[in-house]
Amino acid sequence: MLTIILTGISLAAIYAIAASGLVVTYTTTGTFNFAHGAIGMLAAYLYRQATASTDFGGWGWPVWLGLIFVVLFAAPAFGVVVERGVMRRLDGASEVVKVVVTVSLLLALVGLAVWQWPSVSSDPEKFLVGTSWEKFRFGDTTVTGHQIVTVCVALAVAIGLRLLLFRTRLGVAMRAVVDDRNLVRLNGAKPHRLAMFSWALGFSLAAVSGVLVAPERGLNQVQLTLLVVNAYAAAVVGRLRSLPMTFVGALVLGIGQSLAATKLIGVNIGWFSLADLQYAVSPVLLFFAMLFLPSERLRAGAAKRVRESWRLPSLRTAAWGALGFVVAVVAATDLIGADPDRAGLVTALSFALVALSLVPLTGMAGQISLAQMSFFGVGALIMSWIGDDGHTVAGLIVAIAVSAVVGGLVALPALRLTGLYLALGTAAFSLFMTRMVFKQTRLMPGEQVAVPGLDLGFATFRTNQAQITLLAIVFAAVGVFVIWLRGSSFGRRLTAMKDSPVACATLGLDLTRTKIAVFALSAAIAGLSGALVNRSVANSDFELLASMNVTMLAVVGGVGAVSGVLFGGLLLGVINKLGDVLFASNAVGIFEFVKIAVVDLQKVAPGFIGIGLGANPSGAATDIADTYRPVAESRPALSLAVGGPALAWVLARSGTINKWTFVAVLAVMVFGVIPAVPILLRPIPGGRASAAGAFAIASIVVTGAIDWETLTASNGMRVLWMLIACGAVARGVMAIHGQFPHTGAAPQPSPDLVGIDRPLDRSDAIEAERVLGLTEGVLRGAP
Amino acid sequence: MTPIDTSAAPPLLELSGVRAGYGSIEVLHGVNLAVPAGSVVALLGPNGAGKTTTLGVACGLIEPTAGKVLMAGRDVTGVAPEELVRRGVVTIPEGRGIFPNLTVRENLQMVTYGGARLADVEATAYERFPRLGERRKQLAGTMSGGEQQMLAMARGLASNPALLFLDELSMGLAPLVVEELYGIVAQIARSGVSILVIEQFARTVLGVADYAAIMLNGLVRSVGRPADIEDELSAAYLGGQKP
Ligand SMILES: Nc1ncnc2c1ncn2[C@@H]1O[C@H](COP(=O)(O)OP(=O)(O)OP(=O)(O)O)[C@@H](O)[C@H]1O
Numbered sequence A: 001m002l003t004i005i006l007t008g009i010s011l012a013a014i015y016a017i018a019a020s021g022l023v024v025t026y027t028t029t030g031t032f033n034f035a036h037g038a039i040g041m042l043a044a045y046l047y048r049q050a051t052a053s054t055d056f057g058g059w060g061w062p063v064w065l066g067l068i069f070v071v072l073f074a075a076p077a078f079g080v081v082v083e084r085g086v087m088r089r090l091d092g093a094s095e096v097v098k099v100v101v102t103v104s105l106l107l108a109l110v111g112l113a114v115w116q117w118p119s120v121s122s123d124p125e126k127f128l129v130g131t132s133w134e135k136f137r138f139g140d141t142t143v144t145g146h147q148i149v150t151v152c153v154a155l156a157v158a159i160g161l162r163l164l165l166f167r168t169r170l171g172v173a174m175r176a177v178v179d180d181r182n183l184v185r186l187n188g189a190k191p192h193r194l195a196m197f198s199w200a201l202g203f204s205l206a207a208v209s210g211v212l213v214a215p216e217r218g219l220n221q222v223q224l225t226l227l228v229v230n231a232y233a234a235a236v237v238g239r240l241r242s243l244p245m246t247f248v249g250a251l252v253l254g255i256g257q258s259l260a261a262t263k264l265i266g267v268n269i270g271w272f273s274l275a276d277l278q279y280a281v282s283p284v285l286l287f288f289a290m291l292f293l294p295s296e297r298l299r300a301g302a303a304k305r306v307r308e309s310w311r312l313p314s315l316r317t318a319a320w321g322a323l324g325f326v327v328a329v330v331a332a333t334d335l336i337g338a339d340p341d342r343a344g345l346v347t348a349l350s351f352a353l354v355a356l357s358l359v360p361l362t363g364m365a366g367q368i369s370l371a372q373m374s375f376f377g378v379g380a381l382i383m384s385w386i387g388d389d390g391h392t393v394a395g396l397i398v399a400i401a402v403s404a405v406v407g408g409l410v411a412l413p414a415l416r417l418t419g420l421y422l423a424l425g426t427a428a429f430s431l432f433m434t435r436m437v438f439k440q441t442r443l444m445p446g447e448q449v450a451v452p453g454l455d456l457g458f459a460t461f462r463t464n465q466a467q468i469t470l471l472a473i474v475f476a477a478v479g480v481f482v483i484w485l486r487g488s489s490f491g492r493r494l495t496a497m498k499d500s501p502v503a504c505a506t507l508g509l510d511l512t513r514t515k516i517a518v519f520a521l522s523a524a525i526a527g528l529s530g531a532l533v534n535r536s537v538a539n540s541d542f543e544l545l546a547s548m549n550v551t552m553l554a555v556v557g558g559v560g561a562v563s564g565v566l567f568g569g570l571l572l573g574v575i576n577k578l579g580d581v582l583f584a585s586n587a588v589g590i591f592e593f594v595k596i597a598v599v600d601l602q603k604v605a606p607g608f609i610g611i612g613l614g615a616n617p618s619g620a621a622t623d624i625a626d627t628y629r630p631v632a633e634s635r636p637a638l639s640l641a642v643g644g645p646a647l648a649w650v651l652a653r654s655g656t657i658n659k660w661t662f663v664a665v666l667a668v669m670v671f672g673v674i675p676a677v678p679i680l681l682r683p684i685p686g687g688r689a690s691a692a693g694a695f696a697i698a699s700i701v702v703t704g705a706i707d708w709e710t711l712t713a714s715n716g717m718r719v720l721w722m723l724i725a726c727g728a729v730a731r732g733v734m735a736i737h738g739q740f741p742h743t744g745a746a747p748q749p750s751p752d753l754v755g756i757d758r759p760l761d762r763s764d765a766i767e768a769e770r771v772l773g774l775t776e777g778v779l780r781g782a783p
Numbered sequence B: 001m002t003p004i005d006t007s008a009a010p011p012l013l014e015l016s017g018v019r020a021g022y023g024s025i026e027v028l029h030g031v032n033l034a035v036p037a038g039s040v041v042a043l044l045g046p047n048g049a050g051k052t053t054t055l056g057v058a059c060g061l062i063e064p065t066a067g068k069v070l071m072a073g074r075d076v077t078g079v080a081p082e083e084l085v086r087r088g089v090v091t092i093p094e095g096r097g098i099f100p101n102l103t104v105r106e107n108l109q110m111v112t113y114g115g116a117r118l119a120d121v122e123a124t125a126y127e128r129f130p131r132l133g134e135r136r137k138q139l140a141g142t143m144s145g146g147e148q149q150m151l152a153m154a155r156g157l158a159s160n161p162a163l164l165f166l167d168e169l170s171m172g173l174a175p176l177v178v179e180e181l182y183g184i185v186a187q188i189a190r191s192g193v194s195i196l197v198i199e200q201f202a203r204t205v206l207g208v209a210d211y212a213a214i215m216l217n218g219l220v221r222s223v224g225r226p227a228d229i230e231d232e233l234s235a236a237y238l239g240g241q242k243p
């Protein structure tokens, strides 16, 4: 028994170190660093790299030098870089963006580590303290030297932090920032310096915990990261503020885990095995800690600086868009010859559908979820049970219903919570699902199930082509539904909740049911996506990192807009699957001189895309939409945008041009020519517009005449040439036209500011009439 | 009405044509204001006139969208507040200018970021306000309003400023305490420090001020000796905008 407790305490020591780092950074900067675990993991790898002997690919440094390098130099330096490069730009950003940016950092670092150290073994005997890895005996209890070292380090950290925060001017200033940032400046201190120090300190503490935990658990990128993620629970026990309570939380966590590991083996409640509870102590603790958290007081005051802005398409536009989307997807896949090659697009659409589930939840209601893939898993699981012997329609319906119920249940503790706590709570739910629920042999034998394809009687969806058609239709239908919802009274309530909970409370709007409903809806969409997955899925498909990926890319694409999450989901699918198909088999060509296989780049890319989010919180789709908006408003441009690709498709389908040529023509049209058409049509003197137009048409024809299939053997090279061609055509058109206007419309100011920093004009009146559903001309004063 | 005499030396603080606001809402529409060296200027005006915003621009917290901030003739527009503090510009902001979750002593420790030594800061503060000395271990937020304001003033005293900004010292305090605080302001002024004081209620401050400026709707409407400005003041508060 004593041994168990001692083991628990040494585990607690590690959690305490990690959690105190989190708390210090959070209190002084207001950003909760989800990437904390990944920093610890990276530090463990770096430390191993520095100290392993050269025979094992290391640098052979002595242990003390390795420690100093990692803990006192590399980790804090990285913290400073992250503060300067990323976090500083997030001042005033919404909680969703802050969460997504640190989550992206986590994903990027895990990707980086997987890429850099695909497989290394550590020799735990020699990992930290050389050969002095003795066991000490006291009576019949044993402790290892490592455990003693760990506990001593934790005590040192506790005392050190206490001294720092209460005895030094720097520490006093860090606490002062929490009270009043501006007053700190008026006293002559620099909050940015303090933030930088606090990030450096947090990263150092993460590094210490990573280096200490790795020898016990071995080196594995994802597991090490998630191990430190356990420390979130300890931090929440300390309400993200109090260091002593955080240490208490760590103690509960460590001892609980150690007890569960030894006492619960073979214990079952009914068929529900508790053997794995040791891995789920942290989510359970987090969950209970949240139940006892005091409700956050609603804070009035100046409305947050709103940096995100989205336009809502009308239902008619949405319906046309949906139709166009389905046709385009089906036509595009039809050109891919072999059915197995279409698998990438299936995955992409499936992710897009999960991402779509975030539009009502995050985009409209402003709630964050890091558990969408768990709902996806619930849907998949139910479909596999019920749909197994042909009842796939019933399976689909039950899957949607059960996911909705589970989603509603998750919302219950979330009712009182907002922003960050919600992100933590859903992360805990996701961990609990993968570690306990999906592990049950009764539920998922071998942690894997086969999900049957939908069978409607008159149509079955077994091939990839059929599956793509189905998913495209479902996505389009749900997308239109979501857009309709946004305009309904439910949607307005959601937006009100996001914009100002205070105002809702004072108006007596009861948000409880609204919140539960939106969670249920979102879970139902994710569950629907799981039920339609039509392949064999494994527990690892539903893990926290997968959910994080979906949420991140949805926000990156633009979570307020259906087109945004489509973009995000497709991006994820492309990165996961299409990239493999496109580049893996022939990474010759240009990507070889950079000596980074593109496949590896894919692991890192999404995280870095997410980190870039700080610059544009509305997501990429908004930017793209701004560029193409004039196209939608100009008839000739629109006909070219629809007719051009259709014609090219017919040519490709009939074999007149080959498929790579089709892709090239499409690229030149979409990126080079179509955005320029509205500009060409603007009247300017000189008559050069027709020359430019002729050039554009000639470029398309020339592109179509080139045989891209045989031009080069490498896909990478083809893509590069296409990009060059697009750029050249666009510039050529502009140059001939004689002026170089910005392609996109001038950035539209937020509609909320109309009348304040620009006058209300006719188009605003038309817009207002449309939004308010008035008959035409009421606001314009037309008869 | 006597305009402020600025012929001798450049004023220590001069705002010219300052426009500023919050987000897209402009609050100051071209403020002109000068604080001559060694004098006390009172900035008066009703709620929401833009007094605090003006101070925000002067101390560097708010960057003006147009216009200039000059200190002793030098352009300091856009200089960070922490830089200005090191050059002797001390601001006691509206509300209580203290950190409620730090102890009295830790609050004074923060003052040392401006360049003073902790021992000197403590000596000055406890000498002038013995009550702070008794409470040096107490959390500042748990002290009475008057004691909190004393702590805030202690920063003004101890950091040895050339230019001092005070925003509504009297807010929520008993007349007796207000009188005591303004006694200290007068004393600081006698030592040659230039002071810009913001107040709602003119009576409390006109006794110490050399000049008074009236602000209305984001503009300084008139400037003069306190005695000359009384009538206008009542018009400003009662009638709102003057033609
Ligand atoms: N942080 C802020 N965000 C948006 N508007 C603000 C902010 N602070 C002040 N304002 C607005 O600026 C205007 C001027 O405010 P300011 O605080 O400068 O007035 P004041 O003269 O100091 O008033 P008082 O005597 O009440 O302190 C007000 O209309 C106020 O609503």
Ligand SMILES: [Mg+2]
Residues within 6 Å of the ligand: B051, B052, B053, B094, B168
């Ligand atoms: Mg004010």
